[in-house]
Amino acid sequence: MSDRSQAHSAGGRPTGGTGDVAPSLSGHRGLSMEEPLLFEQGRTHRSGVDLPPVPKVESKLGGLGRTGEIGLPGLSEPQVIRHFVRLSQKNYAIDSGLYPLGSCTMKHNPRLNEKTARLPGFGDIHPLQPMQTVQGALELIDSLADWLKKLTGLPAIAMSPAAGAHGELCGLMTIRAAHEAKGDPRKRIVVPDSAHGTNPATAVLCGYTVDPVPSNERGRIDLAALKAKLGPDVAAIMLTNPNTCGLFENEILEIAEAVHAVGAYFYCDGANFNAIVGKVRPGELGIDAMHMNLHKTFSTPHGGGGPGSGPVVLSAALAPFAPLPHVVHGPQGFRLIENPDDQVNGTKAFGRMKTFHGQMGMFVRALTYILSHGADGLRQVAEDAVLNANYILAQLQDDLSPAFPGPCMHEVLFDDRFLKDTNVTTLDYAKALIDEGFHPMTVYFPLVVHGALLTEPTESESRGSLDVFIETLRGLAKAAKAGEEDRFHQAPRFTPRRRLDETRAARSPVLRWRPAAPAEAAE
Numbered sequence: 001m002s003d004r005s006q007a008h009s010a011g012g013r014p015t016g017g018t019g020d021v022a023p024s025l026s027g028h029r030g031l032s033m034e035e036p037l038l039f040e041q042g043r044t045h046r047s048g049v050d051l052p053p054v055p056k057v058e059s060k061l062g063g064l065g066r067t068g069e070i071g072l073p074g075l076s077e078p079q080v081i082r083h084f085v086r087l088s089q090k091n092y093a094i095d096s097g098l099y100p101l102g103s104c105t106m107k108h109n110p111r112l113n114e115k116t117a118r119l120p121g122f123g124d125i126h127p128l129q130p131m132q133t134v135q136g137a138l139e140l141i142d143s144l145a146d147w148l149k150k151l152t153g154l155p156a157i158a159m160s161p162a163a164g165a166h167g168e169l170c171g172l173m174t175i176r177a178a179h180e181a182k183g184d185p186r187k188r189i190v191v192p193d194s195a196h197g198t199n200p201a202t203a204v205l206c207g208y209t210v211d212p213v214p215s216n217e218r219g220r221i222d223l224a225a226l227k228a229k230l231g232p233d234v235a236a237i238m239l240t241n242p243n244t245c246g247l248f249e250n251e252i253l254e255i256a257e258a259v260h261a262v263g264a265y266f267y268c269d270g271a272n273f274n275a276i277v278g279k280v281r282p283g284e285l286g287i288d289a290m291h292m293n294l295h296k297t298f299s300t301p302h303g304g305g306g307p308g309s310g311p312v313v314l315s316a317a318l319a320p321f322a323p324l325p326h327v328v329h330g331p332q333g334f335r336l337i338e339n340p341d342d343q344v345n346g347t348k349a350f351g352r353m354k355t356f357h358g359q360m361g362m363f364v365r366a367l368t369y370i371l372s373h374g375a376d377g378l379r380q381v382a383e384d385a386v387l388n389a390n391y392i393l394a395q396l397q398d399d400l401s402p403a404f405p406g407p408c409m410h411e412v413l414f415d416d417r418f419l420k421d422t423n424v425t426t427l428d429y430a431k432a433l434i435d436e437g438f439h440p441m442t443v444y445f446p447l448v449v450h451g452a453l454l455t456e457p458t459e460s461e462s463r464g465s466l467d468v469f470i471e472t473l474r475g476l477a478k479a480a481k482a483g484e485e486d487r488f489h490q491a492p493r494f495t496p497r498r499r500l501d502e503t504r505a506a507r508s509p510v511l512r513w514r515p516a517a518p519a520e521a522a523e
């Protein structure tokens with residue numbers, strides 16, 4: 001990060017950008033090019049390869065054959081490569097720089113993970129292959145499952161959910177099946193008001209009503225308010241720990257006891273497991289079910305880098321209801337239990353979450369991460385993530401306004417009191433950060449704090465890179481207080497697009513660059 005730090009500490013403000021200079025003739029900005037759609041660039045009769053003329057064929061489709069052009073764009077190989085490379089360069093990524101989105105855990109995706117995921121024995125297999133030919137892959141799923149069970153101290157696991165939110169659904173469906181087996185699915189799920197939006201959404205999707213519980217002045221769930229909500233119609237609590245304020249729910253044992261006392265289950269949103277992995281076993285905190293986002297705690301890519309994966313660990317009471325399939329090990333080697341009739345120990349799986357086994361490529365990456373760190377390394381991951389967040393908190397506590405007194409866990413939450421009387425909002429401040437070369441932190445979440453700024457540095461960042469980030473945050477806070485409003489209200493000034501009307505951009509996106517692309521067409 002040293003060259004970056006020079007760029008920042010030089011204090012020079014880049015000139016140029018929209019507004020300062022006349023626009024270019026081409027519409028491009030320096031070497032950052034506007035990108036037409038493939039449909040705008042392509043021509044129907046152009047082809048990337050020379051094919052021999054197609055011989056005349058007699059249609060045997062009885063008039064069902066194609067009657068006209070289907071209008072697919074034809075492009076040369078260099079055009080296709082450039083298009084996708086340029087698009088990829090517009091995409092900010094963890095490989096481009098600091099990505100401090102709170103709650104999202106944007107940590108480095110080690111290249112070793114990519115190497116193992118591409119081994120032909122993992123990368124080129126098919127889920128319908130005979131089981132004897134994929135013993136290694138099944139063993140890998142079983143080993144990852146074993147690690148996740150050991151790390152959480154819970155005896156069972158459903159590996160197939162494809163994201164954190166999908167894991168939540170899996171957890172609640174398992175809980176619902178367990179209640180139904182006792183004759184009463186129950187009605188309510190209690191969820192703290194600081195929860196991620198997927199928690200109440202999952203509860204509703206699963207047919208429950210959501211009963212919100214307020215947070216207290218310490219940023220934790222209000223235990224007395226929670227107890228007042230609990231009753232025989234409560235199916236479960238969904239609690240995030242450490243919670244979305246970046247704080248450990250230190251009354252968790254009392255919470256678990258109160259929840260269990262009314263016969264409800266304790267679902268933990270494990271999106272923040274990276275703060276405690278190797279330090280605490282959630283099973284020992286009284287948790288009955290918890291998803292882990294492999295793309296958060298275990299370094300697999302988010303989004304475009306690959307699908308998510310959200311395995312769910314389960315207590316012994318919930319284990320029989322876990323969805324299919326299960327990998328089991330017997331005298332003939334590894335086997336996949338896929339059929340409800342084929343089950344061991346009279347289990348009562350509620351169904352399945354997904355076709356096939358789950359996200360195999362992510363399993364390989366996550367196990368690679370786990371094995372390359374080892375048990376002690378994983379513990380250090382949690383310690384370093386927490387240390388990094390506390391370093392930011394300690395450095396900025398006088399310049400920004402911490403929502404709660406420290407120490408925090410793996411993420412640090414500021415509110416917008418430091419912007420009071422400045423005419424600069426949290427959104428303006430975040431946009432100004434983009435002009436400084438930083439992806440903003442998560443803003444306006446969690447909802448329990450006014451104008452929230454939630455920063456999660458993860459353990460990936462060095463002290464050097466954090467210092468540059470901190471210096472920038474401090475400098476912007478000073479600029480806001482000094483009345484430099486323009487810098488904020490015009491931000492972002494140096495991006496291909498300025499501020500969008502986000503609602504309109506989502507509802508009626510303008511995808512075409514311009515009506516025609518004559519330069520490319522003439523090539």
Ligand SMILES: *Cc1c(COP(=O)(O)O)cnc(C)c1O
Binds near residue numbers: 104165199272
């Ligand atoms: C990321 C996150 C989720 C949702 O996980 P996905 O994998 O994005 O579906 C749920 N809860 C919390 C607290 C999160 O940070």
